[in-house]
Amino acid sequence: MKTLLTILRREYLQxxxxxxxxxxxxxxxxxxxxxxxxxxxxxxxREEAQRSIALVDRTGVLAGRVEPRLEEVGFTVEVAPPGxxxxxxxxxxxxxxxxxxxxxxxxxxxxxLTYYGPxxxxxxxxxxxxxxxxxxxxxxxxxxxxAEVDLEALFAGGSMDLRLLQEEARGTxxxxxxxxxxxxxxxxxxxxxxxxxxxxxxxxxxEKTSRIVEILVSSIRPSQLxxxxxxxxxxxxxxxxxxxxxxxxxxxxxxxxALFASRPELANPEAIAQALPGVGLLALFVTLFLGGxxxxxxxxxxxxxxxxxxxxAQQAQFPIIFLLFPPILLLMPIMEDPHAPWAVITSMVPFxxxxxxxxxxxxxxxxxxxxxxxxxxxxxGVWGMAWVAGRIYRVGILMQGKRPTVPELWRWVREA
Amino acid sequence: xSSSGLNGLPIRxxxxxxxxxxxxxxxxxxxxxPKGTVYGLLGPNGSGxxxxxxxxxxxxxxxxxxxxxxxxPPGIKQNAYVGYLPEERGLYRKMxxxxxxxxLGELRGLGRSEAQKKAMDWLDRLDLTAWAEKRSRDLSKGxxxxxxxxxxxxxxPEVLILDEPFSGLDPINQEVLEGIVREFQARGTTILFSxxxxxxxxxxxxxVCLISKARKVLDSDLKELKRRERKGxxxxxxxxxxxxxxxxxxxxxxxxxxxxxxxxxxxxDHQAILRRxxxxxxxxxxxxxxxxxxxxxxxxxxxxxxxxxxxxxxWVGAGEGARP
Numbered sequence: 001m002k003t004l005l006t007i008l009r010r011e012y013l014q015x016x017x018x019x020x021x022x023x024x025x026x027x028x029x030x031x032x033x034x035x036x037x038x039x040x041x042x043x044x045x046r047e048e049a050q051r052s053i054a055l056v057d058r059t060g061v062l063a064g065r066v067e068p069r070l071e072e073v074g075f076t077v078e079v080a081p082p083g084x085x086x087x088x089x090x091x092x093x094x095x096x097x098x099x100x101x102x103x104x105x106x107x108x109x110x111x112x113l114t115y116y117g118p119x120x121x122x123x124x125x126x127x128x129x130x131x132x133x134x135x136x137x138x139x140x141x142x143x144x145x146x147a148e149v150d151l152e153a154l155f156a157g158g159s160m161d162l163r164l165l166q167e168e169a170r171g172t173x174x175x176x177x178x179x180x181x182x183x184x185x186x187x188x189x190x191x192x193x194x195x196x197x198x199x200x201x202x203x204x205x206x207e208k209t210s211r212i213v214e215i216l217v218s219s220i221r222p223s224q225l226x227x228x229x230x231x232x233x234x235x236x237x238x239x240x241x242x243x244x245x246x247x248x249x250x251x252x253x254x255x256x257x258a259l260f261a262s263r264p265e266l267a268n269p270e271a272i273a274q275a276l277p278g279v280g281l282l283a284l285f286v287t288l289f290l291g292g293x294x295x296x297x298x299x300x301x302x303x304x305x306x307x308x309x310x311x312x313a314q315q316a317q318f319p320i321i322f323l324l325f326p327p328i329l330l331l332m333p334i335m336e337d338p339h340a341p342w343a344v345i346t347s348m349v350p351f352x353x354x355x356x357x358x359x360x361x362x363x364x365x366x367x368x369x370x371x372x373x374x375x376x377x378x379x380x381g382v383w384g385m386a387w388v389a390g391r392i393y394r395v396g397i398l399m400q401g402k403r404p405t406v407p408e409l410w411r412w413v414r415e416a
Numbered sequence: 417x418s419s420s421g422l423n424g425l426p427i428r429x430x431x432x433x434x435x436x437x438x439x440x441x442x443x444x445x446x447x448x449x450p451k452g453t454v455y456g457l458l459g460p461n462g463s464g465x466x467x468x469x470x471x472x473x474x475x476x477x478x479x480x481x482x483x484x485x486x487x488x489p490p491g492i493k494q495n496a497y498v499g500y501l502p503e504e505r506g507l508y509r510k511m512x513x514x515x516x517x518x519x520l521g522e523l524r525g526l527g528r529s530e531a532q533k534k535a536m537d538w539l540d541r542l543d544l545t546a547w548a549e550k551r552s553r554d555l556s557k558g559x560x561x562x563x564x565x566x567x568x569x570x571x572x573p574e575v576l577i578l579d580e581p582f583s584g585l586d587p588i589n590q591e592v593l594e595g596i597v598r599e600f601q602a603r604g605t606t607i608l609f610s611x612x613x614x615x616x617x618x619x620x621x622x623x624v625c626l627i628s629k630a631r632k633v634l635d636s637d638l639k640e641l642k643r644r645e646r647k648g649x650x651x652x653x654x655x656x657x658x659x660x661x662x663x664x665x666x667x668x669x670x671x672x673x674x675x676x677x678x679x680x681x682x683x684x685d686h687q688a689i690l691r692r693x694x695x696x697x698x699x700x701x702x703x704x705x706x707x708x709x710x711x712x713x714x715x716x717x718x719x720x721x722x723x724x725x726x727x728x729x730x731w732v733g734a735g736e737g738a739r740p
Contacts, residue, residue: 006522211506219523
């Protein structure tokens with residue numbers, strides 16, 4: 001037990017202290033955030049003048065609706081009477097005004113407006129302005145014919161309530177699942193599992209090629225050595241995930257409000273909240289990550305133990321790649337139809353379930369018994385895989401030279 | 417580490433056989449290594465030395481026979497009292513020297529601060545203090561080997577098992593290592609080392625076991641072995657007539673430079689020749705019973721050590737029947 005901890009600790013500390021870990025853990029999110037934030041900061045400089053605009057309403061009916069909406073998305077709006085365009089032009093050229101909008105019959109007919117300014121309003125602001133005008137024009141038109149419509153809701157893309165008819169399927173009664181969020185989550189699971197499981201293979205190979213392993217196995221059982229390495233690398237993975245979650249939480253609690261304060265037109269908190277997984281889904285994510293990681297890590301450890309060089313290992317891991325294809329190929333279809341019989345069956349297969357069960361659970365409520373069964377199979381698979389891999393590891397780790405054939409592998413497993 | 421609870425011979429093998437497929441690597445080997453002995457396991461490359469040592473360490477399982485370390489079966493528990501330097505030895509290239517040694521110390525059951533202290537003491541002794549915070553890959557090969565050796569002895573083992581410890585070392589480091597082995601010998605540590613370099617064995621060993629083609633051909637006290645293997649060779653230097661040399665005891669007389677070499681009949685008494693010389697009034701400057709070099713004994717029993725055939729590529733197949 002103590003030696004297991006020694007192995008685990010070395011594996012963990014060596015990795016966490018490595019430059020690669022620091023870069024991928026901290027630099028990646030920073031880069032990501034930077035890409036989003038830097039242009040905004042750069043733009044701050046020209047904010048004040050740009051944000052103040054004048055509105056010339058030649059229709060006489062739009063200004064009342066357009067002005068408050070533009071104020072809402074962060075503009076300072078001054079309504080100017082038609083005919084004052086010349087003085088507005090001078091103000092804009094002197095830099096006292098970002099620009100001015102002219103709305104005429106075209107605005108009511110087809111949402112067309114003209115923006116006059118020394119520079120354009122920028123792509124995102126231009127979109128906000130157009131959106132405001134279109135929505136206002138529609139409202140005016142609809143009011144003319146006396147229709148009562150919640151345009152806000154229509155413009156947000158509408159919404160859908162889901163009521164499942166089968167009693168057993170009724171887990172939760174959440175509204176419309178967010179497609180993108182689930183898809184990104186499933187892909188993330190896939191990549192994180194793969195990344196860390198493959199790291200176990202390289203770590204095993206490193207000990208083999210550097211010949212340190214003979215010293216190690218004189219003090220620790222090979223199965224314990226394998227377990228220590230898998231746990232060590234897995235802890236690194238969890239650490240990285242934790243850092244990322246923390247970064248995400250910080251970004252949402254501190255970064256986003258600051259962002260919205262400077263650019264209210266970007267704010268759409270509802271859409272963002274919808275893209276985030278709920279607590280239940282998050283728990284499932286972690287459970288599936290651990291199960292999938294252990295399963296693939298054991299497999300990769302066995303591959304590392306049976307090879308002698310990096311090149312050999314690249315070839316030998318090929319069969320594992322085949323195991324990884326189905327979940328990716330089935331990801332989209334299963335989100336489309338999470339309750340099809342084939343979907344239920346494939347999400348029970350241990351090598352596929354980490355990705356597919358998550359996709360199903362995210363895309364629609366699935367019965368608890370299916371989640372329970374899938375997780376049971378997954379963890380049973382982990383146990384079986386660890387047993388087989390441990391035996392291959394024990395024999396392979398001291399071998400140099402030719403890679404074993406499949407019958408030889410089978411003999412190792414049987415006789416070890 | 418205290419020796420309490422350790423009973424019996426440090427190392428005992430009885431009828432140990434190990435096969436890899438159709439190839440027999442070790443064939444019914446008996447070995448008894450008493451406490452405090454420096455024991456040399458000699459043999460050509462591929463004669464089964466490394467396999468024997470791996471069986472003793474419990475890394476490989478014997479197909480037949482019995483292995484005991486301190487009276488118990490080999491394995492992790494007993495290995496805590498053993499310092500093992502494998503032939504194929506490695507380092508974590510990216511790890512710092514001090515961290516690596518602490519890691520090895522902890523693996524062998526030392527506490528962290530204890531391992532740290534011992535590591536620094538040893539680094540100091542071997543002039544490596546300045547390298548403690550360097551990564552292993554930045555060290556020269558000789559320094560890496562010193563670090564590996566420190567890792568072997570860090571936990572003050574009762575038994576040292578060194579597989580080809582001198583191979584790959586430059587003469588200066590060979591001497592350093594020899595000095596340390598002698599020091600452990602003086603402390604009463606039992607030392608088993610394998611080598612195909614006879615010079616070291618000759619200088620260090622109290623007992624030697626010679627294996628060739630998986631079989632033990634000799635197992636004896638080194639002094640006694642040399643006495644037994646003398647084969648009646650006498651080197652003489654003298655002034656005067658050489659008639660006194662001829663007699664029933666002498667088979668052959670050979671001039672080798674200034675010396676004359678006599679080959680005596682089996683069981684003949686060299687004192688008779690000496691008496692004849694004195695009686696003849698010859699001035700005898702030297703009358704020397706030539707001790708055979710271990711190298712010659714080795715060649716006589718196993719063929720040229722350096723050109724020994726390599727039957728078992730040292731790692732291939734080593735895993736079959738590894739420890740349960």
